[in-house]
Amino acid sequence: MKLLTFIFYSLISFLIFVFHLESKPVPVGVQDASILQIKVTVLYPNYIQPWRFKNPEIRHSTGIYIGENRLLVPAQAIYFYTNIEVKKPDALKVYTAELDRLDADLGLAILKLNDPTFQKDLKVVQFPSELFLPGMGLAMESKDQRNLEEKRIRLIRMDIDSYASGYVELPYIEIQSEEKLDGVGELIVDSSSRIPQGILYQFKENGMGKMIPSFAIKHFLDGKSFPFKGFRFKPLVDNASRNYLGLKKDDLGVLVAEIYPGCSADGVLQLEDVILEVSNFKIDPKGYFDHPKFGKLNMSYLFHNTFESESAFEKKIKVKVLRNKKTILLEIDLKPLNEFSIRIPHGNTRFQIPKYLMLAGIVFQELSEHYLTEHGNQWRNRVNKELLYLSDFYRIKRNSKEGKVVFLSQVVPLSGNKAYHNSHQMILKTVNGKEISSLEELRNLVNQNESPFIKFVMNDGSELIFKKEEINALNEEAKKSFQIGADSNF
């Protein structure tokens, strides 16, 4: 019994010791072999002619060794990769890596290397919850074969925003530097303690940049997903609105302006609710609250934060709202962003290759922001105005019945479809009288239709009509003449 008690207490002591060891921030030395060069070959899809790909490109980034033959890299470096090469400092050998995991909203990915010798001599970088703000830092990058370079930066403040290619507003640290940085995954450490503070993911010519904070990285490394509040709010600074909504003089609060179906707030909040408090923090009329450590922060922090000691994820968020001039208390169960809610994909591609379906040599696609932006710098002036409008205003579904926007992107010119050669960027409204909400639905409808004719009706009232047997014959001709591999890619 004594032995068992001894073993039990020894185990507890060991676990406490290990936990303590793990939680203690570990400095990164000047000579530590932790930072590696990554060279990625990428093959981007062609959104305008989705059966084709663009020429392969090379992208360089920094990779941080996180143990177990794994590296942390910015996600933007590896989208649509075909080959990932990793170079260790002081080594000529090039290793090959594969994608292990990725979070599009945080913009980070983990690479896995299968060569067991890779980890030899590499030091693991651990990301703590501790943040030194404001403070001086060092950006560590591996510029050539042998040397690590360090550049001085200043960590300015924490704020909340969607990352360059994400949908969810997450915390980031604003940094400043007089030196030139790439913003491709450099490790940032505190300048005196050399404790990791985060990873640089953006740096602009004006000397300003953004860093993913270490606590968010830790959250990602722990395999957790990121919560999404599921609504948008609008500042409430004018007296007219405040009086109309029944707010008292000293009341604060913001207005709920949009709620996304199937997301956290759906069924809890209502349009025109005034959010007065979140997690007992008062929300000011511009949507900010006073964080005891980080100062004024956007309210979204209270929903999307992953700072270990105050993380909201997997907790019920208490929200005090004014509804119909009465104060009520609500609780929101946080969930990750529901992909089903996204009607028009925007921001990150999330490795999604643009889908297409060819019928009678006519190419149909689902609208995405990427399709529009492929039309060059002046894309907003060049693309169909209705597609642009939908992309600006209807990215996320307003009700669960809304489907994807299916449109005719181009006609592959054949003699059998010559009546329609000038058609492009037209929204498909109906096929044989039925509304279409996805390419899959369109394909099924055309394949299963018993009618001898297939009639496509477009948003401008024009019609495209084919005999059913023409559709496959024209597709075969299009594939042969224009080197198109398949009728569809999904």
Add this chain to the structure above:
Amino acid sequence: MQKQKKILSSPLAFASTILFFLTLFSSTSHAEPNGQSIDEIKKSVVQIRVFSQAKDPYSPWMSSGISASTGSGFIIAKNRILTNAHVVSNAKFIEAQRNNQTEWYELKVLYIAHDCDLAILEVPDQTFYTDSVELELGGLPELASPVDIIGYPIGGSKISVSRGIVSRIEQSNYAHSQIDSHLVVQVDAAINPGNSGGPALQNGKVAGVAFQASTKGENIGYIIPTNVIQHFLKDIQDGIYNGYVELGIQTQNSFSESHRNYYQIPNGEEGVFVTRVFRQGSADGFLQPGDYLTAIDGRKIGRNGNLLEANSIDFLEVIDNKFAGEEIRFDLIRNKKNIQVSFPAKKMPQMENQRSSYGKDYDYLIFGGLVFQTVNRDLLEAWSKTGQTQGGSLLVYRFYEGSHLLDGETEDIVLYRKLPHPSNSHSDFYLNMVVDTFNGTKVKNLNHFKNLLQSSKEKTFKIHFYGIQVPMILDREESEKSDEQIKRTYHITGK
């Protein structure tokens, strides 16, 4: 695939330069245009000098600066001077001078037609016309025939003559209104700024009026042919310019056999399918989507929409030659039956906002420093130059696509700017959005909006905008109070 006449089309089929700039001095040509003495020609062609001032659509309470420019014109019957509308648009003061005259004579605009870029002017002082010659209108020139462009182009105050060959005759967009499309004659002559309004002569008769040049090719100029001029002159015979009528439909070619089979169009029957009928157009209530138009006024229509006859032209050109009230007759196939439909030609009111406008005051509404206006082409162009176009895809889409406005009565009202004041600091969320309802009532047009606003007894105004789920809330008393201050601060007069 779509064929659309004079409505909601893209801004320009070909980029054009309006030839309306300062004209200086040029050398005299001694050519004899098509056999006519240059001395006779000189007696009819006039140089026009214009001082103009436009309204600023973005700040409709303000006028732009005063600018000076010149163009050309020529004397036709009854001592009237024909020129381009764009030469005299926004004019505050116009004067003219004939060759060898030392005095500039004040001109008056009698008629101006922006939809076909023509204007009729008159000099009240009859001494201007001493020893003048009236030019006679001729017909449509033949392809590859020579024409002489006479006028006062850039480089001098003396008459200039340049010869060109007619290289194409087609329907094309007129840059002045940016939306109307009529017949044009393309010539390979060097038409330069200042030539605008001058005659193009062939065999001593007017073959057209020089009006615009292509920016895409060198030495490509365009003249307005005499059938368009005749249409204008006939229109003003009753003393009023009414303007062009619109059929108000969109059509689609019928090259596809399957498409024809689906609608059971007999073999050999040529024509075009109607895809859309606009409210308030001539065809509204008479033609339907799916109709197969085979002939207009007895003239057969081909599968591409051109008339099946020699020197084939677009069937819509037939409409272009009509006046309000005249009959349009179609042979068509509807629900597999051959029928004939007749209806009177008429104008479409909703065309006005689609067209560039000149010489008019823009109606607007300022309430609490928020500036509302009807969406029209002038406003959109001025607005896009400000760069404050974030979120503007809604109004651009609604303007160009236009299906929301097809009832001919509804106009889009946009909150396109604010005059900053503490009371409206919250309103940026709604900038560039189109008004949907006011206190629950659907807003039809600017006047309706003004009436709703002025007649409301509510303490709080609720304005819903398209695409935004929560309304803008305004306190009437607070907005009215700030209005006074804003109008004083920003020097807004007249409202």
